[in-house]
Amino acid sequence: MKQAPSALRFAVVAVDVVVFVVLDKELCVLTLPAQSELYKGQACLPGGIIKQEETTDQAVLRVLKEKIGLSVTYHEQLATFSAVNRDKRNRVVSVAYSAFVRPDTALAYAGPGTFVPVKSIKSLAYDHADILESARRRLGGKVGYTTIAQYLLPRHFTLTELQDVYELAMKQTLDKRNFRKKILALAVLKETGRMQEGVKNRPAALYEFASQKLVELPLVI
Amino acid sequence: MKQAPSALRFAVVAVDVVVFVVLDKELCVLTLPAQSELYKGQACLPGGIIKQEETTDQAVLRVLKEKIGLSVTYHEQLATFSAVNRDKRNRVVSVAYSAFVRPDTALAYAGPGTFVPVKSIKSLAYDHADILESARRRLGGKVGYTTIAQYLLPRHFTLTELQDVYELAMKQTLDKRNFRKKILALAVLKETGRMQEGVKNRPAALYEFASQKLVELPLVI
DNA sequence: CCAAAAGTGTTAAAGTTACACCCATGG
DNA sequence: CCATGGGTGTAACTTTAACACTTTTGG
Numbered sequence: 001m002k003q004a005p006s007a008l009r010f011a012v013v014a015v016d017v018v019v020f021v022v023l024d025k026e027l028c029v030l031t032l033p034a035q036s037e038l039y040k041g042q043a044c045l046p047g048g049i050i051k052q053e054e055t056t057d058q059a060v061l062r063v064l065k066e067k068i069g070l071s072v073t074y075h076e077q078l079a080t081f082s083a084v085n086r087d088k089r090n091r092v093v094s095v096a097y098s099a100f101v102r103p104d105t106a107l108a109y110a111g112p113g114t115f116v117p118v119k120s121i122k123s124l125a126y127d128h129a130d131i132l133e134s135a136r137r138r139l140g141g142k143v144g145y146t147t148i149a150q151y152l153l154p155r156h157f158t159l160t161e162l163q164d165v166y167e168l169a170m171k172q173t174l175d176k177r178n179f180r181k182k183i184l185a186l187a188v189l190k191e192t193g194r195m196q197e198g199v200k201n202r203p204a205a206l207y208e209f210a211s212q213k214l215v216e217l218p219l220v221i
Numbered sequence: 222m223k224q225a226p227s228a229l230r231f232a233v234v235a236v237d238v239v240v241f242v243v244l245d246k247e248l249c250v251l252t253l254p255a256q257s258e259l260y261k262g263q264a265c266l267p268g269g270i271i272k273q274e275e276t277t278d279q280a281v282l283r284v285l286k287e288k289i290g291l292s293v294t295y296h297e298q299l300a301t302f303s304a305v306n307r308d309k310r311n312r313v314v315s316v317a318y319s320a321f322v323r324p325d326t327a328l329a330y331a332g333p334g335t336f337v338p339v340k341s342i343k344s345l346a347y348d349h350a351d352i353l354e355s356a357r358r359r360l361g362g363k364v365g366y367t368t369i370a371q372y373l374l375p376r377h378f379t380l381t382e383l384q385d386v387y388e389l390a391m392k393q394t395l396d397k398r399n400f401r402k403k404i405l406a407l408a409v410l411k412e413t414g415r416m417q418e419g420v421k422n423r424p425a426a427l428y429e430f431a432s433q434k435l436v437e438l439p440l441v442i
Numbered sequence: 443c444c445a446a447a448a449g450t451g452t453t454a455a456a457g458t459t460a461c462a463c464c465c466a467t468g469g
Numbered sequence: 470c471c472a473t474g475g476g477t478g479t480a481a482c483t484t485t486a487a488c489a490c491t492t493t494t495g496g
Contacts, residue, residue, distance in 0.1 A: 423495095450490090
């Protein structure tokens with residue numbers, strides 16, 4: 001593919017990713033120490049510049065894999081951030097993404113990033129705090145009308161674990177009986193037939209999502 | 222602001238805008254004849270390359286004003302399209318926007334674009350058909366839980382006109398009595414005290430939105 | 443007086459909320 | 470037998486859906 005004249009290419013196009021995980025009943029995101037001198041000492045989100053022959057979606061997967069050493073369960077585009085000074089060094093237009101990993105993946109993770117509770121994050125380098133806030137809001141909305149919660153859970157999970165994810169994402173507590181009635185009525189789950197093992201209380205039934213795709217529901221929870 | 226080396230600036234960043242209007246009980250969008258040789262004869266959405274010192278939001282307003290001669294009532298970011306070959310000439314990453322104009326503005330419009338019914342559009346240059354479809358879907362969703370319909374109506378409007386916009390956006394008919402009950406219960410409208418004039422049937426009361434800002438509702442319609 | 447659109451209430455059904463106790467397991 | 474979390478139903482209330490006729494105006 002031909003390239004447009006350099007004079008027209010004002011900006012670098014980058015991706016930044018908010019990688020969510022639920023650990024220990026806390027909603028966490030992956031952060032890294034900012035590399036650049038200007039933002040030294042601050043944390044930031046994983047990200048990188050797109051390559052000449054890749055889409056932003058491909059860039060997200062490449063960056064997470066190559067630079068961060070992580071495979072995510074699901075990712076989706078969030079919004080594009082284009083403030084002229086969002087990166088003080090030079091003009092970078094960033095296409096932000098949300099991504100999700102299962103807790104077991106995060107626990108086994110040993111790359112350069114750290115998962116930290118969203119609540120504990122006071123500030124981030126660049127405009128990454130804005131991006132995080134935007135992703136956080138989107139997650140809160142989307143958990144209620146899609147099956148996005150599945151990407152934050154192990155494949156097989158208990159209804160209580162599922163409810164925990166909903167409560168974290170929505171920032172509210174839910175009634176156990178009503179939650180179960182609703183989620184089961186939606187018919188997006190199926191019983192695995194298996195039970196929890198090695199727990200010191202009554203073992204819970206394990207469920208899984210019927211479809212691994214993101215399903216949109218006619219509004220619920 | 223310093224610029225990153227040209228070698229890192231692979232792509233041109235552009236904006237493309239889906240400008241909606243309701244004319245004659247039809248949802249329409251603004252299209253233009255494509256300029257480039259490669260897409261000669263096809264229609265496309267208004268758009269343009271961002272400038273060095275402007276955000277994508279600013280670029281949208283500038284492009285619509287300078288190139289199209291149109292002031293929109295409201296605009297919001299939709300999504301970013303980055304397929305490597307979405308523009309065959311060279312790499313263009315496009316940040317797509319939805320925008321809305323009131324019918325009176327569209328009727329008075331005399332610029333280079335044309336408002337054509339969405340239904341009548343079979344194809345568009347570049348990936349603009351994808352962008353339009355995406356905007357169309359978003360409008361359909363958003364009309365139900367926000368006050369976005371206001372940007373497609375004159376400032377003062379009848380409840381029937383409001384219902385028409387909802388029906389067009391949602392692609393379904395609604396019950397007149399139930400619609401009125403719901404929308405009035407939401408308390409987002411206020412009576413202007415004025416009535417329609419010069420209509421050959423019983424004149425309807427004119428309403429306006431209480432806030433000109435986009436308001437998100439706890440789910441409705 | 444006719445045509446056209448405005449305006450208005452009730453009832454049945456569905457969905458949502460609030461709420462408390464017994465059960466199975468490991469230690 | 471105790472502690473821990475799992476699992477379950479019902480009744481009041483709220484919301485939604487379906488539905489038809491009278492009113493006001495201009496021509």
